[in-house]
Amino acid sequence: MSDTSVTEIELDYESKRLSVRKPEERFDVQGDMSDDERVEKAMVNFAKDFGRVAATYMEACIHCGACAHACPFYEASGDPRHTPIWKLEPFKQAYKREAGPLAFMYKTLNLKPKVTVDELKDWQELLYDTCTLCGRCTLICPMSIDIATLVGMARHGMFHAGLVPHELYTVTEKAQKEGSPLGATPSVFEDRIEWMGDEHEVEMNVNEDQADVLVLMSSIEIQKYPESMAATAKILNHMGKSWTFRTDGYEATNFGMLSGNTGWQKDMSMKVISTAEKIGAKVVILPECGHAYQAMRWQGANMYGKPLPFEVQHISEFLASAVESGDLKLKTVNKSVAFHDPCQVSRRGGATPAPRKVLEALGVELREAESGGNLNFCCGGGGGVITIHRADTLRYKIMANKFRQLDATGAEMMVTSCSNCRQNFDESGEKLNWGKDMNSLLELVAENLVEEGKR
Amino acid sequence: MKEHDLTLGEELRRQGISRRSFLKFCAGVASSMAIPAAMVPAMAESLAQARRQPAIMMAYQECTGCLESLTRSFAPTVENLIFNFISLDFQHALQAASGDQAVDAIKTSMKENWGKYLLLVDGSIPLNDDGIYSVSHGQSHLDSLRELAEGAAAIVSIGTCASYGGIGAASPNPTGAVGVDQIITDKPILNVPGCPPMPEVMTGVYTSFLAFGALPEVDSLKRPKAFFGDTIHDRCYRRTFYDQGKFADSFDDEGARNGWCLYKLGCKGPITHNACATLKFNEGVSWPIQSGHGCIGCSEPNFWDKEGFYKPLSAGQWGSAEGIAAAAAAGVALGAASAVMSRRNQNKISGGK
Amino acid sequence: MTLLDFARGPAMQIAIIIFVVGIVWRLVGVWALPKKKDLSEPRQKGAWVGGLKGLFVHAWPYKPFVPKVGAQYIIGYIIHLGLFIVLIFGTPHMLFFADIVGFTWWTLPGGVITAVAVVTTLALFVALIRRLVNPVHRLISNFDDYATWFVTTAPFVTGLMTTMNMWPDYETGLAIHLLSVWLLLIYFPFGKLMHSFWFVVSRYTTGSRFARRGGMA
DSSP, X not given: OOOGGGOSSOOOTTOOBTTBOOOSSOOOSXXXXXXXXHHHHHHHHHXXXXXXXXXXXXXXXXXXXXXXXXXXXXXXXXXXXXXXGGGGHXXXXXXXXXXXXXXXXXXXXXXXXXXXXXXXXXXXXXXIITOOOOOHHHHHOTTOOOHHHHHHHHHHHHHHTTOOOHHHHHHHHXXXXXXXXXXXXXXXXXXXXXXXXXXXXXXXXXXXSSOSEEEOBOHHHXXXXXXXXXXXXXXXXXXXXXXXXXXXXXXXXXXXXXXXXXXXXXXHHHHHHHHHHHTTOSEEXXXXXHHHHIIIIITHHHHHTSOOSSEEEEHHHHHHHHHHHTSSOBOOOOSEEEEEXXXXXXXXXXXXXXXXXXXXXXXXXXXXXXXOGGGOOOOSOTTTXXXXXXXXXXXXXHHHHXXXXXXXXXXXXXXXXXXXXXXXXXXXXXHTTOOOOXXXXXXXXXXXXXXXXXX | OOGGGSBHHHHHHHTTOOHHHHHHHHHHHHHHTTOOGGGHHHHHHHHHHOBOEEEEEEEOBOOSHHHHHHHOOSSOOHHHHXXXXXXXXXXXXXXXXXXXXXXXXXXHHHHHTTTTEEEEEESBEXXXXXXXXXXXXXXXXXXXXXXXXXXXXXXXXXXXXXXHOGGGGSTTOTTOEEOGGGTOOSSOEEEEOOSSOOHHHHHHHHHHHHHHSSOOOBOTTSOBHHHHSSBHHHHOTTHHHHHHTOBOSSTTSHHHHTTOBOGGGTOOGGGOBOSHHHHOBTTTTBOTTTTTOOOOOTTSTTGGGSSOTTSOTTOOOOXXXXXXXXXXXXXXXXXXXXXXXXXXXXXXXXXXX | OOHHHHIIIIIHXXXXXXXXXXXXXXXXXXXXXXXXXXXXXXXXXXXXXXXXXXXXXXXXXXXXXXXXXXXXXXXXXXXXXXXXXXXXXXXXXXXXXXXXXXXXXXXXXXXXXXXXXXXXXXXXXXXXXXXXXXXXXXXXXXXXXXXXHHHHHHHHHXXXXXXXXXXXXXXXXXXXXXHHHHHHHHHGGGSGGGHHHHHHHHHHHHHHHHHHHOXXX
């Protein structure tokens, strides 16, 4: 589906990300439904989302094409099909035909023909491979259309029509069955906590019956950046918090949401929510993971069906309030830092000021990249894109742009607060010989605690 | 009856009109009718050879205003003489005869000049109830027109009523009045609309008929193009103020005193085709806009029914507020219905989940 | 009935009825769709303030986007402002509305209006060429885009031709101009011209949604 001829980087399909190898044979179509059934399923699940908000957005588009210029994928490929609003074409078509105020006209006169299975198959690449749900297009849109939310909705229909890219489907199914997309099952999780506790000599709280703070982890951290667990524990211990990891509710990622299965999204969120309820947690701390923030902070209550009985904080928010209240004192780091904002936490999450407060407390010289902060360019790996091998070509191109922007700041140290962004930077950095590492804000804080503050 | 045998040239000589002033007249008519100057000698020659033209002028449902306009005379001019050269065999307001004697004059002229006479019509013709609303000497004007038209060489409808029905046809048109050309379709018809029409137009038309033996070139409304080709607005001396955006807002304001454009006061100049702006009335003394009033569009069909004379041209016929309110209500109903349908459809296709 | 009488009478009334019915229909049709309440704990109160702000922040692109879409916005502004100026400050147009609202207002000289209309028409043609030439625009454009362009441009072209006396006669020109406007009104509710309403709804929606979250939209 993707045009590999545009890349200058040799593709390495064998590389492993999120423990998904390049499949020997791709199965980008799931199940054995007939074509008509697929279309039917897609329509059913598209239709569920045609509420007032989605309708308003789809009515409002004036086809100005501005969104292309905000999209990291279009900017990297120059392919007009990567224009964000174009990615919604079948969804829009279904709306106009089935749910809009003029639907009966469109339907009777067949002005908007029924979406076909071939169209849906063609759009798989556009809805999954080339959209990270970063929402930068909304910023440029003269009508303020929240395209990312609509892409998220369109994925519902795609999932139920069995049209999810192979790797993304695989990890999602794995997450639903095993509790983790990357094989970080409860026992693996427990093992690795123990290992980190020993390695870093930190006291780890696991499966406490009652705790004020429930700490979640993302599979990427458990498997690739386990130091995060130690860092979190160190900080929470340092602050004397009552906290715990729970093996029955630890996975922060939500591939149900990314792939478009609302039922599974709910299952995944409910695991965490019921665990938090069980132990009487007042706060749930989300790890350095972008979409986890979106899933729990902003969609959690809607999955739960009522307001959450606890506060949800991204780790950067937790750290920011700790340094603000003086509970956490940090050593000064004499370095210049460029911060990469994870889209789902900053622009679409609203926690943009939090990491900046923490960096200020660390006394670093913060150098904002061109189009930084809320206007940040996405790393190109979010929304499940990083799992999809055929998306690599563009992802590297996007990352090359990203590197240029960050390098232009001349900062000595690169920091982010999303482990998915981080692994994308690290993996691509190796590929593109960036020669720099992406660092974790959390780990940077853990390394620079002022010990005498300890109670 | 000896004069009937003279040509126009002979008649003019008899009246002491020099060839020089005759040519000057021809040149004037030619220029007003956009006839090339090179054709003037030929036209004069042809005109001089013309013989007295029999004409019958019928007054139907009318006010005699047209006749007033056409017969005004201030000094003996070539125009007057040309008009005098018409053998007007019947005109009820001008002739001394009346009753059977008058009707006989028509019959006689018809018989003598069958197929050659010019029929001049003034006034509209009612159609309702077999034309009973307008009758002379026991004959409805509808029948009269049909009878006279049969033997006519051509018909000239003088004034807006004869041309398009005029005030008689104004809404609600109780008599079913129409113009001549809606009844007679098999004869050459020329319309000279205007309320009243311009006498110079009649001169031009008549001269050209005498010289060339045919009616002049006409537009889609059968009006001579030479006089009705431009709009009042195109030729108006106040046009420059329109272009500059200088308008009189009322009849007694600074703009009105400065002679600015009367568009805002409802002037119909832009949609009215006539020669008033160039020929003017009363031998070039003045014309409506010069006297400070907008054109009312009297030479256009249905000019009575285009809302008020003082309503600006660009104003539309807005319809009623109730209609709009009903439309909005219908919109609410349709919108709500479509949303209900859409919800139902969504439930259906999503299986009620 | 002449063409002008038709244009000023029945055509206008029909067009206005369709215009009103269609707009209300489409707005109500969307507003009456279900809306799920967002149960998440808002970061801050006063989402409506953000909604109102949202109406204005997208009036001009954010700084990093200016080099990319600034020119496009300028063309857009020329078209919108031109349309506004000609519509409101052209004397014949003012008189049209004055007849409805019952009062008159200051207008610009005809020459200025003509100049503005010429510039606007040129901008419309630039926009069309862009739509035809730019690969992104060409791909995402459908019938609606071209139809909308046509019904928007036609009144400008016919209006200019009328003021410049380019028709066989003014009366026909005025009638065609009026009919072209009625075409615009009739098409309005069924195409993207509805953005003159949706831009408020859409911007407010996003503005208020993101105001309760923080972040930026």
